[in-house]
Amino acid sequence: MATRRRRNSKKGSGTAGTFLLLLLVLLIAAGAAAWLVLLPFGPHAETFVEIVPGSSTPHIAQQLEEAGVIRSRYAFDLLRWVKRGSLRAGEYRFDHPATAAEVYARIAKGDVFTIAVTIPEGSSVFDIAARLEQAGFGPRLSFLDAAREQATLVSDLDPKATSLEGYLFPDTYKLPRKASPQQICATMLRRFRAQVQQLGLKGNVHKVVTMASLVERETAVDSERPLVASVFVNRLAKNMPLMTDPAVIYGLELDNRWRGAIYQSDLKFDTPYNTYLHPGLPPGPIANPGLKSLRAALAPAQSDYLYFVAAGANPQGHSLFSTTLEEQNRNVAGYRTAIKKAGSH
Numbered sequence: 001m002a003t004r005r006r007r008n009s010k011k012g013s014g015t016a017g018t019f020l021l022l023l024l025v026l027l028i029a030a031g032a033a034a035w036l037v038l039l040p041f042g043p044h045a046e047t048f049v050e051i052v053p054g055s056s057t058p059h060i061a062q063q064l065e066e067a068g069v070i071r072s073r074y075a076f077d078l079l080r081w082v083k084r085g086s087l088r089a090g091e092y093r094f095d096h097p098a099t100a101a102e103v104y105a106r107i108a109k110g111d112v113f114t115i116a117v118t119i120p121e122g123s124s125v126f127d128i129a130a131r132l133e134q135a136g137f138g139p140r141l142s143f144l145d146a147a148r149e150q151a152t153l154v155s156d157l158d159p160k161a162t163s164l165e166g167y168l169f170p171d172t173y174k175l176p177r178k179a180s181p182q183q184i185c186a187t188m189l190r191r192f193r194a195q196v197q198q199l200g201l202k203g204n205v206h207k208v209v210t211m212a213s214l215v216e217r218e219t220a221v222d223s224e225r226p227l228v229a230s231v232f233v234n235r236l237a238k239n240m241p242l243m244t245d246p247a248v249i250y251g252l253e254l255d256n257r258w259r260g261a262i263y264q265s266d267l268k269f270d271t272p273y274n275t276y277l278h279p280g281l282p283p284g285p286i287a288n289p290g291l292k293s294l295r296a297a298l299a300p301a302q303s304d305y306l307y308f309v310a311a312g313a314n315p316q317g318h319s320l321f322s323t324t325l326e327e328q329n330r331n332v333a334g335y336r337t338a339i340k341k342a343g344s345h
Contacts, residue, residue: 040097041071048113048177053089060087060107070100079104088112091176114174119188121170121290122216126253128168128188128288137179146181153189158206158284166209166285167192199294210281212289212297217246218310222292224319229300231308231321240306242275250286309335 049067051060057080061073070076079100080087087104090112094103117135119128125147129140137143148163157167164185169192175184201208215228235242245262251273252258252266259266267274273282289297307328309320320331 039071040099042069042094042097042103043067044096046093046095048091048093050091050178051087051089051107055087055089057087064103067094069094069098070103072100075100076104083108091178112176114176116172116174118172119168119170119288121293122213122220122287123168123170124250124253124287125163125165125168132181132184136177137175137184138181143181143184146185150182150185153186158209160206161284163284164189166213166288168288169195170288170290195291196294199291199298201294201298206284207281208294208297209289210285212293213285213287214242214244214247214281215296216289216293217287218244218308219319221318225293225296226299226301227303227305227321228308228319229296230303231305233300234304234306236280238306239279241277241279242281244275245310247273247275247282247286250282307331 047067047069049063049069051063055063057077058073061070061076061080064070064076065073083104085108087107088110090110092107092111093113115135115137117131117137119131123131125144126140129143129147132138132143133140147165147168151161151163154161154164154167161167168185168188171188171191173184173187173191175187179187196205211229211232214232215225218228219225232242232244248266248269248271249258249262251271252269254273255271257266257269267276270277272278273286275282303321304323305321307322307325309328309331320335322328322331
């Protein structure tokens with residue numbers, strides 16, 4: 001009997017030893033997994049990883065490991081198996097050590113790297129091209145070429161369009177670092193279409209957008225936009241030249257003749273956009289208007305005004321409207337006097 005008790009004791013001791021060994025292995029594995037997943041790792045300098053659509057999780061994990069963003073591709077695979085989420089394509093920027101769990105969460109969320117570019121209302125294609133070049137999206141000429149070459153994208157809206165001028169909606173855009181000029185144009189055009197659909201823009205879109213671009217460049221005061229539009233409508237009805245400087249400037253820009261300020265000789269230089277020499281609207285938009293100017297072009301105010309001194313030139317910050325040339329001359333004289341006083345302070 002005593003012998004049997006000793007054998008059972010040895011058997012129990014072996015089972016306990018195996019259990020302890022297994023527990024130790026599990027603890028070590030758990031510790032290793034925690035070390036791989038929870039301990040920050042990664043670059044201290046800016047590092048970009050681009051995940052193309054359709055990439056498998058093992059391939060993404062390999063990319064991240066090779067870029068030095070994560071410590072182990074296998075740990076990343078494990079996270080994917082545990083979380084059972086989906087990973088999103090795009091370019092990601094890593095510039096500091098992070099845990100594999102944090103990296104996974106960013107890619108699952110689609111926290112892709114973008115560059116924010118703000119396009120103010122009234123920007124022309126020349127202005128937009130300069131801003132994009134400054135933001136690192138390539139030479140300005142590349143964007144100007146793309147805006148001209150893709151004019152057919154708005155043929156349903158404006159069969160006369162020779163570029164996308166007027167149809168690149170002013171807004172703040174978050175653009176991928178490698179976005180091409182063509183992609184940027186398409187993005188801005190989609191925003192335009194979405195906005196004008198809500199606005200209910202129909203009919204002669206070319207005329208409305210051209211008018212809105214003139215309004216946009218002539219005043220930054222929202223309440224004045226319908227009045228400015230009314231001046232243009234009234235002058236067109238009387239077959240009077242619009243005599244708007246921003247259109248003249250745009251024509252000079254197209255001819256590479258713009259010198260940063262408008263001179264008397266510029267007003268006499270013949271371009272299709274010189275509204276001192278040619279009656280009617282210019283051949284197309286001279287800028288990209290915002291919603292308020294588009295609304296003003298769609299619904300101008302009812303007025304008898306035929307003249308105005310633009311708010312942008314008035315030190316008092318508002319436009320001066322008049323119905324006769326005599327009133328306009330008085331307003332211009334008052335404006336010049338105010339400019340001299342402002343310059344003397």
